Amino acid sequence: MQRAERLFQLMNLLRNRRTVMTARQMSEHLQVSERTVYRDIQALSLSGVPVEGEAGVGYRLQRHYQLPPLMFDRQEVEALLLGARMVSGWGDEQMARSAKNAIQKILAIVPDHLRHSDENLPLLVPSYDDYQKIYTAHSEKIREAIRLRRLVRIDYVRADNEFSCRHIEPLGLIFWGKVWTLVAWCQLRDDYRVFRLDRIRSLAISETGFDVKDTKNLKHYLDLMAAQYGQQVATNEKAQQANCEQFHPDEP
Known part of the structure; x- marks a missing residue:
């Protein structure tokens, strides 16, 4: 990844956060070292981007800071188009209409050589009659x-x-x-x-x-399911190991 692209992604990460983001979180997302993140933060600050924060605490962009309009490369446009086709084929009617409208807005601002990507995209999402x-x-x-x-x-x-x-x-x-x-x-x-x-x-x-709370919300439910799945996997592994030891005991 070129440095200019990495700096742009770094600004997008900071812009999409309401709270501070640590250098470690940014390094994991960008797949670079924390030292590289610190250098990039310094480069953004020197170029006039109002980055707030400090090493060891976290960073964020100053509120009300506006970035230039986003530009997409070919792979990003194809990913958006494929996602829209999936929503159109597998979502409800309102979601399908919204996805199609969003794609038209995106195609209206991309460069000319990407504008006809929707017509030439070799990625299809089949749908079924009466599915919606x-x-x-x-x-x-x-x-x-x-x-x-x-x-x-x-x-x-x-x-x-x-x-x-x-x-x-x-x-x-x-x-x-x-x-x-x-x-x-x-x-x-x-x-x-x-x-x-x-x-x-x-x-x-x-x-x-109704109200949601720490013990009653979608994330809490998913965390419970993940924990139960982990316990089930561990139990199955122990059972398999016990069976293996039963039929293949250790040599005395």
Whole structure:
């Protein structure tokens, strides 16, 4: 990576942070040494970029500092176009429209030699008939409820084909390659539950709000799942090791 490109990426890192960013965090992101980061910070300061902070604490750009308009290279444009095609094919109708509008805005400002990338991109995202109608059902309403933090009532068909009515606090949507799921706090179970969107038969947003906290939010749920997965992997490894020792005992 050339130094000019690295300095530009460094400014983008600092601009996108509300709090300070340490030299170690920047070095890990840019894949350079911390000493290189310190030299780059000094170069930015000498060139007039208002970087605040100090070594050992962290850095940030002064508020209200405006960078020049962003420019994209070919690979970045292709990545954005591919992402937009994925959203268009696998997101709900509103997300698909927004993705297409965003791409048109991006293509309007890129150089001429990149403007027709969308037509020539050899990366396709197949979609299926009625996919949005079935697998993204109620997605727009759910995203609104998540944003407003409103309680939701759903009529749901469980995996055993039994109907269930739940009052839930929607926390986040997760896409699994085909199926969309809703992570929520179920008031009936007083715990996290995950619901497939294509199994929700009806949904109504309540006027009643809810609060998130350290022990009830999407990140907390994902951390719990990661911990459980790690424990399961460790248990499986111990079981495999025990089986191996049983059939292949150590020599006396």
